[in-house]
Amino acid sequence: xxxxxxxxxxxxxxxxxxxxxxxxxxxxxxxxxxxxxxxxxxxxxxxxxxxxxxxxxxxxxxxxxxxxxxxxxxxxxxxxxxxxxxxxxxxxxxxxxxxxxxxxxxxxxxxxxxxxxxxxxxxxxxxxxxxxxxxxxxxxxxxxxxxxxxxxxxxxxxxxxxxxxxxxxxxxxxxx
Amino acid sequence: xxxxxxxxxxxxxxxxxxxxxxxxxxxxxxxxxxxxxxxxxxxxxxxxxxxxxxxxxxxxxxxxxxxxxxxxxxxxxxxxxxxxxxxxxxxxxxxxxxxxxxxxxxxxxxxxxxxxxxxxxxxxxxxxxxxxxxxxxxxxxxxxxxxxxxx
Amino acid sequence: xxxxxxxxxxxxxxxxxxxxxxxxxxxxxxxxxxxxxxxxxxxxxxxxxxxxxxxxxxxxxxxxxxxxxxxxxxxxxxxxxxxxxxxxxxxxxxxxxxxxxxxxxxxxxxxxxxxxxxxxxxxxxxxxxxxxxxxxxxxxxxxxxxxxxxxxxxxxxxxxxxxxxxxxxxxxxxxxxxxxxxxxxxxxxxxxxxxxxxxxxxxxxxxxxxxxxxxxxxxxxxxxxxxxxxxxxxxxxxxxxxxxxxxxxxxxxxxxxxxxxxxxxxxxxxxxxxxxxxxxxxxxxxxxxxxxxxxxxxxxxxxxxxxxxxxxxxxxxxxxxxxxxxxxxxxxxxxxxxxxxxxxxxxxxxxxxxxxxxxxxxxxxxxxxxxxx
Numbered sequence: 252x253x254x255x256x257x258x259x260x261x262x263x264x265x266x267x268x269x270x271x272x273x274x275x276x277x278x279x280x281x282x283x284x285x286x287x288x289x290x291x292x293x294x295x296x297x298x299x300x301x302x303x304x305x306x307x308x309x310x311x312x313x314x315x316x317x318x319x320x321x322x323x324x325x326x327x328x329x330x331x332x333x334x335x336x337x338x339x340x341x342x343x344x345x346x347x348x349x350x351x352x353x354x355x356x357x358x359x360x361x362x363x364x365x366x367x368x369x370x371x372x373x374x375x376x377x378x379x380x381x382x383x384x385x386x387x388x389x390x391x392x393x394x395x396x397x398x399x400x401x402x403x404x405x406x407x408x409x410x411x412x413x414x415x416x417x418x419x420x421x422x423x424x425x426x427x
Numbered sequence: 428x429x430x431x432x433x434x435x436x437x438x439x440x441x442x443x444x445x446x447x448x449x450x451x452x453x454x455x456x457x458x459x460x461x462x463x464x465x466x467x468x469x470x471x472x473x474x475x476x477x478x479x480x481x482x483x484x485x486x487x488x489x490x491x492x493x494x495x496x497x498x499x500x501x502x503x504x505x506x507x508x509x510x511x512x513x514x515x516x517x518x519x520x521x522x523x524x525x526x527x528x529x530x531x532x533x534x535x536x537x538x539x540x541x542x543x544x545x546x547x548x549x550x551x552x553x554x555x556x557x558x559x560x561x562x563x564x565x566x567x568x569x570x571x572x573x574x575x576x577x578x
Numbered sequence: 579x580x581x582x583x584x585x586x587x588x589x590x591x592x593x594x595x596x597x598x599x600x601x602x603x604x605x606x607x608x609x610x611x612x613x614x615x616x617x618x619x620x621x622x623x624x625x626x627x628x629x630x631x632x633x634x635x636x637x638x639x640x641x642x643x644x645x646x647x648x649x650x651x652x653x654x655x656x657x658x659x660x661x662x663x664x665x666x667x668x669x670x671x672x673x674x675x676x677x678x679x680x681x682x683x684x685x686x687x688x689x690x691x692x693x694x695x696x697x698x699x700x701x702x703x704x705x706x707x708x709x710x711x712x713x714x715x716x717x718x719x720x721x722x723x724x725x726x727x728x729x730x731x732x733x734x735x736x737x738x739x740x741x742x743x744x745x746x747x748x749x750x751x752x753x754x755x756x757x758x759x760x761x762x763x764x765x766x767x768x769x770x771x772x773x774x775x776x777x778x779x780x781x782x783x784x785x786x787x788x789x790x791x792x793x794x795x796x797x798x799x800x801x802x803x804x805x806x807x808x809x810x811x812x813x814x815x816x817x818x819x820x821x822x823x824x825x826x827x828x829x830x831x832x833x834x835x836x837x838x839x840x841x842x843x844x845x846x847x848x849x850x851x852x853x854x855x856x857x858x859x860x861x862x863x864x865x866x867x868x869x870x871x872x873x874x875x876x877x878x879x880x881x882x883x884x885x886x887x888x889x890x891x892x893x894x895x896x897x898x899x900x901x902x903x904x905x906x907x908x909x910x911x912x913x914x915x916x917x918x919x920x921x922x923x924x925x926x927x928x929x930x931x932x933x934x935x936x937x938x939x940x941x942x943x944x945x946x947x948x949x950x951x
Binding site: 449450451452478479480481482484486487495497501504528529530532533534554555556557558565566577578 | 626627630632634635639670795797798799800811812813818882883884885894896898900908909911913917918920921950
């Protein structure tokens with residue numbers, strides 16, 4: 252009996268990918284390892300970069316959560332925190348950096364400018380209105396600029412999102 | 428030098444200049460042809476010694492463009508504003524003053540980028556802030572762009 | 579052909595590389611194309627526009643109360659001073675003046691901002707040159723200053739506290755006590771900062787004699803702020819064209835003549851002490867009274883052009899408003915200090931090595947969104 256006959260739009264039935272219940276413990280271990288040692292890429296274009304630096308310093312220390320090593324090279328980073336407005340001249344640079352990062356990679360869009368263009372939404376000719384026009388985003392952090400605690404909250408949210416991933420299932424994930 | 432003394436000295440050398448002393452700074456309006464000789468005199472002459480160009484910009488008044496130059500003398504401590512009216516909106520052009528003040532190089536590139544004013548004798552005139560193959564001059568009042576979302 | 583280009587050899591055998599736009603030490607998205615002969619720099623060409631957010635065009639459609647918020651995001655480390663410049667220009671057009679209490683609050687916040695900006699600069703200079711400890715020490719004091727600002731203004735970085743006519747709210751009751759505490763702390767720590775970085779032989783070797791800028795070049799390139807003052811050019815707007823009661827305060831304009839990176843470093847450290855002394859003069863003497871002059875709800879400037887200059891942490895910021903009588907400005911031009919300071923980079927860096935270029939960029943203290951606006 253095919254259950255999908257009884258389902259109506261917009262529900263969809265996904266078949267479980269190869270794996271299943273035998274490898275869930277392995278998933279847990281891999282996800283735990285991944286989420287607790289995410290290395291961010293140093294990428295800040297404008298004001299949110301200062302709050303990102305504040306989140307890195309001793310008062311709102313982000314290395315408590317495993318984000319100790321902030322790398323300048325995208326080839327060695329897992330996470331790109333897009334902090335600051337992205338303009339049309341910078342968008343190809345951002346795409347190139349994202350492509351250079353090895354899988355698995357995650358994106359946090361920090362600040363109102365990266366979510367939707369922020370304060371620069373109306374009457375600007377050069378601002379990309381939302382970084383998700385350029386790269387896929389995992390977590391959005393609102394604020395202009397968001398407090399360092401908000402950034403830490405977003406990183407913990409990302410860690411929880413990673414903990415629910417499935418290692419074997421996501422091997423066929425499409426990249427946009 | 429006070430504004431009146433500046434006005435007297437300049438009008439002796441350039442009789443066709445027009446003056447406006449109502450604002451904070453004395454404003455001299457001059458034609459594009461006499462513009463470079465005036466700036467040369469202002470920067471090199473002992474009495475003026477305007478060695479510091481602190482603002483270079485352009486205003487689009489729809490019928491014409493107005494170039495505005497703000498000058499300061501670090502030795503005599505007087506300010507001056509020089510304005511030049513460019514009536515040709517299609518291909519406006521004016522002499523470059525990069526040889527007198529090195530800061531003008533970047534400022535003139537920015538005005539070329541955003542307004543389309545061509546500077547004669549500029550060492551390296553190309554777009555500064557926008558992409559090289561950007562179409563149009565955004566700060567003009569008749570600039571139309573479908574990416575701009577109006578409030 | 580992509581904007582970034584690729585690394586290549588020229589006919590003369592020089593190697594062209596790209597530094598940035600994404601680079602840990604460019605203080606923002608600055609793209610430098612560097613022509614190298616071995617490791618010696620022949621030419622440096624900055625490419626701008628990677629954070630050009632069209633603030634000037636956007637301000638033409640905002641009201642005279644609204645356009646101030648965009649300037650906090652231009653030079654975000656001197657946000658109060660940027661807002662002060664805009665508010666002063668609008669007040670000049672309306673021919674009003676802020677009441678004495680508002681002026682004193684504005685000066686206090688501006689000097690606190692200058693102090694926090696120089697602290698961050700000090701931390702990042704150490705970080706760029708390889709010393710990681712100053713970064714954490716500087717942020718410790720900076721966080722204390724930002725906490726004071728948050729209690730009074732409501733935000734840490736982009737405060738928007740200045741309005742045309744005065745300031746938005748009165749200061750918090752804790753403001754004076756907390757500011758006095760932090761002054762005691764910063765004064766005691768400044769000596770420690772001198773011990774960590776200034777006397778360090780590695781630091782001295784990397785900065786003494788590097789990146790020389792002569793006084794004539796500084797004036798011709800339009801440099802202002804600590805860069806020009808380290809080459810001997812007197813240009814502090816608070817002394818040349820005093821605004822808001824700075825002429826009644828006692829402070830020195832520090833001038834050095836060496837013109838190299840070390841002189842710029844020492845000048846900023848001394849400016850921190852001057853800012854502390856200005857705050858000490860005012861913190862117990864804030865006059866009583868109103869905090870805002872009465873203005874209409876919708877502000878309309880008369881026809882004309884208005885220019886106001888202020889001294890930010892990096893140099894002279896000028897706001898030039900052209901008004902045609904409407905409720906929005908017809909044209910706004912921001913004369914940003916970093917734009918002119920950057921044009922002196924090639925003169926300073928020619929003939930030195932790449933490591934020296936990083937030291938020059940660190941002591942120039944550029945903020946790239948201020949260049950691109």
